[in-house]
Amino acid sequence: EIVLTQSPGTLSLSPGERATLSCRASQRVSGSYLAWYQQKPGQAPRLLIYGAYRRATGVPDRFSGSGSGTDFTLTISRLEPEDFAVYHCQQYGSSPATFGGGTKVEIK
Amino acid sequence: QVQLQQWGAGLLRPSETLSLTCAVYGGSLSGYYWSWIRQPPGKGLEWIGEISHSGSTNYKPSLKSRVIMSVDPSKNQFSLKLTSVTAADTAVYYCAGSTAGRVYCSSSSCLFDFWGQGALATVSS
Numbered sequence: 001e002i003v004l005t006q007s008p009g010t011l012s013l014s015p016g017e018r019a020t021l022s023c024r025a026s027q028r029v030s031g032s033y034l035a036w037y038q039q040k041p042g043q044a045p046r047l048l049i050y051g052a053y054r055r056a057t058g059v060p061d062r063f064s065g066s067g068s069g070t071d072f073t074l075t076i077s078r079l080e081p082e083d084f085a086v087y088h089c090q091q092y093g094s095s096p097a098t099f100g101g102g103t104k105v106e107i108k
Numbered sequence: 109q110v111q112l113q114q115w116g117a118g119l120l121r122p123s124e125t126l127s128l129t130c131a132v133y134g135g136s137l138s139g140y141y142w143s144w145i146r147q148p149p150g151k152g153l154e155w156i157g158e159i160s161h162s163g164s165t166n167y168k169p170s171l172k173s174r175v176i177m178s179v180d181p182s183k184n185q186f187s188l189k190l191t192s193v194t195a196a197d198t199a200v201y202y203c204a205g206s207t208a209g210r211v212y213c214s215s216s217s218c219l220f221d222f223w224g225q226g227a228l229a230t231v232s233s
Contacts, residue, residue, distance in 0.1 A: 001169075030214065031214055033214045033217070033219075035219040037220075044202055044204075044223035044224065044225060044226055045153065045202075045220075045223060046223075047219065047220065047221050050211070050212060050219055051211075056221070088152065088153055090153070090219060090220075091217075092212075092213065092214055092216075092217040092218050092219045093214050093216065093217065094214070094216045094217060095166065095216040095217045096155055096168045096169070096217065097155045097217040097218065097219075098155065099152050099153040099154065099155070100152060101151070101152040102152050102153075
């Protein structure tokens with residue numbers, strides 16, 4: 001199965017700053033079938049990005065995804081207070097679907 | 109808009125069977141794939157397996173021997189049973205849905221565009 005490694009584990013930033021999150025795969029993710037989710041405490045994950053760069057319905061355009069092959073990035077251009085959360089990447093190009101360990105974006 | 113509501117789990121003893129059910133509201137079972145995903149405390153997410161509206165299943169290989177998924181179209185529900193649980197199965201369990209089709213699914217797997225609220229299963233003697 002494809003192992004996804006997210007870095008950093010924790011990102012400490014201030015509102016208004018730019019956040020760059022990395023997701024690296026142990027093998028090529030076919031078709032760039034890579035998704036990103038946001039999870040807040042006590043809540044289920046929420047789909048943000050699919051197909052590596054496509055924003056899900058209702059997701060603000062400050063969220064953007066990029067990458068292909070084995071290296072993918074989620075960028076939040078200017079952090080809003082509601083953006084402080086845990087972010088998970090997931091590949092769905094092969095079975096079983098797998099997730100990264102998550103990156104926590106916390107207020108500095 | 110499709111919404112999921114789940115129930116079950118709770119406190120289990122080692123070797124017992126974990127049972128969870130998820131009800132689908134605002135849509136039918138067809139046209140989607142239905143998955144179970146778990147998250148141990150403080151850890152990442154793990155896909156357990158999926159079932160289609162017709163009952164076809166696909167389980168994570170490492171859990172396959174202990175997982176049973178079923179679907180009840182008459183009630184618009186799907187269920188998970190995980191047998192012979194140990195402390196390592198302690199987690200929040202989520203049901204999730206994937207809209208079938210090329211947008212959200214490859215030929216092998218899918219992403220998860222809607223989720224249940226989660227249910228904690230704690231395995232302790």
